[in-house]
Every structure is written in C-alpha cells, then in structure tokens.
Amino acid sequence: MLIQLFASLFLVTLPLALFILKIITKTSKSRKSNPPSSIFPKSYPIIGSSLAVKSHREDRVQWTTQLLQSSPSGTFTFRLLFGRRQIVTANAANVQHMLKTHFSNYQKGPFSCSILFDFLGDGIFNVDGESWKFQRQVSSHEFNTKDLRKFIQTVVDTELIDRLIPMFSDAAVDKTVLDLQEILQRFAFDNICKIAFGFDPACLSPSLPSAEFAEAFEDATVISSRRFRAFLSLSWKIKRFFDVGSEKKLRIAVARVRDFAMKIVREKKQELADKSSLESVDLLSRFLSSGHTDENFATDIVISFILAGRDTTSAALTWFFWLLSKNPEVEKEILKEIKGKSDMPVFEEIKDMVYTHACLCETMRLYPPVPVDGKMAVDDDVLPDGTLVKKGSTVAYHPYAMGRMETLWGSDWAEFKPEWWLQRDEEGKWSFVGRDPYTYPVFQAGPRICLGKEMAFLQMKRVVAGVLRRFKVVPAAENGFEPSLVAFLTSKMKNGFPVRIEDRGDLD
Known part of the structure; x- marks a missing residue:
C-alpha cells in the first residue's frame, strides 16, 4: 500500500518537475546569450529565483559571495519554489543575533x-x-x-x-x-x-x-x-x-x-x-x-x-x-x-x-x-539590518563571504595579511590580536x-x-x-x- 502511494506521488510530481526543468534549460540558454544587466537574480511567480540557484549549483559559494558584496546590508533574500525563502548574510550584527542574542x-x-x-x-x-x-x-x-x-x-x-x-x-x-x-x-x-x-x-x-x-x-x-x-x-x-x-x-x-x-x-x-x-x-x-x-x-x-x-x-x-x-x-x-x-x-x-x-x-x-552554515528560524523575527525572517525560513551566515567584505576588512581584503591578527610591543615582539567571533565565525x-x-x-x-x-x-x-x-x-x-x-x- 505504501509503495503504491509513493508511486502515485512520484507520478503526480514528475510532470511538474519536468516542466520546471524545461523552463530552467531554456532560461539558462537564454541567459548565456543575454547576460543580465544586474548581478542579482530575477524572481518569477511560483518558482522565485530557483532558476538562478540551480544554474549556480557548482559555484554557489562564490556566486552568493558576489551577491553579498553587492548588497548594501550584506544580506540577500532568495525567493524559492512555492514561496520558500532563504536568507544569506555576511553582516556581523546579524551573525551575532543568530548565534548568540x-x-x-x-x-x-x-x-x-x-x-x-x-x-x-x-x-x-x-x-x-x-x-x-x-x-x-x-x-x-x-x-x-x-x-x-x-x-x-x-x-x-x-x-x-x-x-x-x-x-x-x-x-x-x-x-x-x-x-x-x-x-x-x-x-x-x-x-x-x-x-x-x-x-x-x-x-x-x-x-x-x-x-x-x-x-x-x-x-x-x-x-x-x-x-x-x-x-x-x-x-x-x-x-x-x-x-x-x-x-x-x-x-x-x-x-x-x-x-x-x-x-x-x-x-x-x-x-x-x-x-x-x-x-x-x-x-x-x-x-x-x-x-x-x-x-x-x-x-x-x-x-x-x-x-x-x-x-x-x-x-x-x-x-x-x-x-x-x-x-x-x-x-x-x-x-x-x-x-x-x-x-x-x-x-x-x-x-x-x-x-x-x-x-x-x-x-x-x-x-x-x-564556507556557509545554515539555520532555520523557529519563529518570525527581524534581523538587526531590518531583514524580515519568516517562521521556517532558512537563514545562512556566510564565513567565506565575510572574509571578503570590504566593510569588515577594508579595500585590501583580497591580500594575505597575517598582520591583521598581530601587534608588536615596545621590544618588537609579536602578540596575537583576535577578531570578534561574529566578524570571524x-x-x-x-x-x-x-x-x-x-x-x-x-x-x-x-x-x-x-x-x-x-x-x-x-x-x-x-x-x-x-x-x-x-x-x-x-x-x-x-x-x-x-x-x-x-x-x-x-x-x-
């Protein structure tokens, strides 16, 4: 009985999945020949930005980093299939809010x-x-x-x-x-x-x-x-x-x-x-x-x-x-x-x-x-940067992107600089200076x-x-x-x- 039920569910959902995949294929081809004017993904009815998310399945960490670097608040909200929401943030205040407060x-x-x-x-x-x-x-x-x-x-x-x-x-x-x-x-x-x-x-x-x-x-x-x-x-x-x-x-x-x-x-x-x-x-x-x-x-x-x-x-x-x-x-x-x-x-x-x-x-x-760690919101909430969080939404903080944010590390963030973690005393000896765990999670x-x-x-x-x-x-x-x-x-x-x-x- 259970097998029959599962098979029926599979047959019902398969056409929808194939239809969505067909749209994705056509859209992906179109985007290759006509690149979007903005780095931020488009959102469509029902499927939201799922097309863009799927097209970046292999380089998602790097892609979402670019989105966060381009976002004034260091946060971006994806609208996904059937109204689901996923929030990604590289905002240190948001990270402290999630992981501590x-x-x-x-x-x-x-x-x-x-x-x-x-x-x-x-x-x-x-x-x-x-x-x-x-x-x-x-x-x-x-x-x-x-x-x-x-x-x-x-x-x-x-x-x-x-x-x-x-x-x-x-x-x-x-x-x-x-x-x-x-x-x-x-x-x-x-x-x-x-x-x-x-x-x-x-x-x-x-x-x-x-x-x-x-x-x-x-x-x-x-x-x-x-x-x-x-x-x-x-x-x-x-x-x-x-x-x-x-x-x-x-x-x-x-x-x-x-x-x-x-x-x-x-x-x-x-x-x-x-x-x-x-x-x-x-x-x-x-x-x-x-x-x-x-x-x-x-x-x-x-x-x-x-x-x-x-x-x-x-x-x-x-x-x-x-x-x-x-x-x-x-x-x-x-x-x-x-x-x-x-x-x-x-x-x-x-x-x-x-x-x-x-x-x-x-x-x-x-x-x-x-590079990225996700949590689920138990109840509705508002992050410190004003982002609305709906109950059941996924909220991910992004250490990889945070290490690349000019707001956190300055314009020379791409350089490998151990000196960011050090200071010299009067005798010239190094001592270690840590960063707060919400800037560096x-x-x-x-x-x-x-x-x-x-x-x-x-x-x-x-x-x-x-x-x-x-x-x-x-x-x-x-x-x-x-x-x-x-x-x-x-x-x-x-x-x-x-x-x-x-x-x-x-x-x-």
Missing part, C-alpha cells in the same frame, strides 16, 4: 537534520534542544582536560615523525609529485580516528593504502552534502525509497561506517569491562567510562567528531601551504619563529607561535573550512562555538613547524597553480593540490 530561534531545523540523519544520526552536529545540550555538556567536560591535550600532541607527533616526514623525505629524494590535499586528509583521518576511537586506520602508510572505512566515510560525506543542492528534496527521497543511484551508494557507505564504528564501540566496552581502571585516553574510552554506555549514542557522537576533525584541519592546511607558496615573505617570518623552537616543540612552545597562529587565522579568513560563535578549536590549532601548528623546518612545499604546476574551491560539507581544492617537496637542509 536569539540563539534559541535559530536551530538546525528538521530540513538539515533529515538530510544528514542517515549519516550523523543524533550526533551533536545534527540535533537541537535538550539532546544537543546534553551532548555539549558531556563533550565539553571531556575536551577540557590536560590528559586529552597531552594525548592529542602525542598522536600528532607520532603521525608526523613516523609517517608524514618520512613520506616527504622520500618525495624530495625521488622528486615525486604528491597530492598534498589527499596526503593531509589521510594524515588528519589517522589522527582523528586515534583521538576519537583509539584506532589507527594507517591511511598514511607509505603505500597510501585504500581503507574501506575512510573511503566509505568520504562517500557518505560527499553524497550527504549533495542532498543540500537538490533542486527538489523529494528527488533524493524518492531515490532513497527505491534504493537507486546515489542514495543506494550512500546507504552502503553509511552502513559500512556505522557497522565499523559500532564494532569498535563494542570492543572498547569489553576492553574497559576487563580492566579495573581507565588506561586509554581516547574520546570514546572517556565517554564510555563516564557512564554513557549507550552504543548508538557513542557511535553518533564519535562519527560527528571524526567528520569535524578529518576535513577541517586538512582543508585549512591545504590552503595554508598554497598561500605560503604565493607569499614567500610570510614563509620567511614563519621560519624565523620556528627556528627559535626545539626540533619537537612542546605545548608551551607551540602556544607561543603567534605569527604562525596569525597565518592560520588569515588562511581561514579567506578559505574557511566550513570560522569556528561558529555563541553557545555552539567549536569545542575542538584549540585542538585544531595545536595540530595545525605542530604540522607547520614539523614540515617547514625540513621542507619547502612547491606547487608542481609549471605555469603557477590557481586552485578552484569546491564546497561539500567543507571546502576543498577541486582536483587536489599537486606539489613537489624540496629538502630545506638544516634550518638551525
């Missing part, structure tokens, strides 16, 4: 949660209300411990010394071209799996092996993110119901990820039951030993942390090394800072790397790992501010010090390399970042 009115919402539920379940990044509060409280307690910080540094150092540096050494000798983006993703995946699970997938082993868990995780991430781009959400739901195409691939990938994660959860529970005291300090052991033994809860929250730790640091570091190749004077300053540290800097030395910290912040200003802000922020900087600065002390990373393209940003759940370089590794010799 009226936090309770801007939630993940059922639309976003349904898209990511198959993959993330009820993990901390996919829930609101009491469930989020509970997971946040538990996670916050576990993150704020010296033991975990020490464990993270040990994990990163081991991966760096045993795998990344030897791989770069071999590449320098053999003059091999490496895809730095893939290498850093593998590095980050090994790290976060060891930190979250106490499990080493060994993705960065010399042969760069294919790992079923890592590949399934990548498939689940990419396909889940593409659901957000679907012209009609019904389209992916129909494919999921009939288990075909990308949705079949997603089901298989998610099953592999969750089965693997659940197996580790059960093994860890047994390991803890057999011991009188906690010896492991990975996050999963901490959650389970603190009394949170529900297997689904543990699986959901750890998968969420892997997602957060895998792509964010690797994305930031990939863009960092590219920007460094274009700004040799910045690289010289970083090398001066590294030279003053020990070969394997301890935590206090890493903490004191303020110029490197500023360079990483500046990298993420221009290329934030999460790369780590979110307010109650949902990223718990792993300090962990991320610890990892990234350790990698920068370990790599640049020994090697120079050079883009492999002979005529220069200009990457193209592609955004899934996080931002990446389209087709990777091919580089050559040069031995720097003894920095000291």
